[in-house]
Amino acid sequence: MYTLESIDRSESTTTATQPTPHQARSRAGRVSHTSRFASLAAAVVFAISSFAMLATSSTAQAQGSAPAYRLDSGDKVKVTVFGHEDLSGEFEVDPQGKVSMPLIQTVQAQGLTPQEFESEIVGALQPDYLKNPTVTVEVLTSKPFYILGEVEEPGSYDYVSGLTILESVALAGGFTYRAKQKKMTIVRATDPEKRKIPATVETRVLPGDVIEIPERRW
Numbered sequence: 062m063y064t065l066e067s068i069d070r071s072e073s074t075t076t077a078t079q080p081t082p083h084q085a086r087s088r089a090g091r092v093s094h095t096s097r098f099a100s101l102a103a104a105v106v107f108a109i110s111s112f113a114m115l116a117t118s119s120t121a122q123a124q125g126s127a128p129a130y131r132l133d134s135g136d137k138v139k140v141t142v143f144g145h146e147d148l149s150g151e152f153e154v155d156p157q158g159k160v161s162m163p164l165i166q167t168v169q170a171q172g173l174t175p176q177e178f179e180s181e182i183v184g185a186l187q188p189d190y191l192k193n194p195t196v197t198v199e200v201l202t203s204k205p206f207y208i209l210g211e212v213e214e215p216g217s218y219d220y221v222s223g224l225t226i227l228e229s230v231a232l233a234g235g236f237t238y239r240a241k242q243k244k245m246t247i248v249r250a251t252d253p254e255k256r257k258i259p260a261t262v263e264t265r266v267l268p269g270d271v272i273e274i275p276e277r278r279w
Contacts, residue, residue: 128251129174130200130267134158137202138175140182143195148186151201164190175200203268204250208233210274211240220268227262229272241277248273 132138134156142148152160158171160178165185170178175198186194205217206229213234221228226245230236246257250269257273266272 128249128267129176130203131172131174131251132158132170132178132200133204133250133269134171135204136170136200136268138170138178139199139201141197141199142182142186142191143197145191145194206266206268206270206272208272208274211237211276212274213237220266224266225262226260226264226266226272229266230262230274236274239276241275244275246273246275247271 134154136154139151154170159167160170161167168181179196179198182196203220207217208229209215218232245260247260248255248271
């Protein structure tokens with residue numbers, strides 16, 4: 062049973078729970094601020110991610126990541142055909158870029174990576190001569206690399222697998238006191254445009270590459 066007093070209390074409670082126009086505007090403002098903050102935070106995260114990707118790319122370029130080595134005329138390789146010593150041995154890439162091997166005559170090598178050359182040999186052996194042959198290729202000797210500029214003994218040096226610029230400099234007697242180590246460059250033998258790529262002491266060196274150490278100027 063409702064009394065006048067209970068109805069009045071109910072109306073008072075309902076009125077109290079309803080927001081005033083000022084409160085509504087305040088809440089809307091808070092929601093708007095929250096949305097703007099979320100958008101700003103998303104933009105900051107995107108900017109940081111983009112900067113990180115750019116920094117990674119720049120680092121890779123600065124280190125002059127070495128491309129896969131490709132065989133060239135004059136390179137000496139060791140070919141192993143497992144289970145067939147008569148087909149295995151050490152061979153040299155001739156001036157025409159080919160390797161003469163027993164049974165399969167000549168195989169194109171110039172311009173191929175050692176792994177690609179392996180596939181060429183496998184393709185020449187099967188199915189006429191061998192079934193599912195297993196072949197490995199190891200580069201024994203290759204063209205030298207060159208180091209120029211501010212080292213004690215600039216010139217050409219025999220390539221060693223896994224060589225870095227720091228080790229190359231050591232072979233050349235070390236840096237001179239004028240060497241500007243932060244501005245070193247390397248020209249890849251495999252690059253037809255012969256571009257100078259920024260390099261660090263950790264940059265990998267490949268046969269035929271040219272390293273340049275500039276002079277520091279005061």
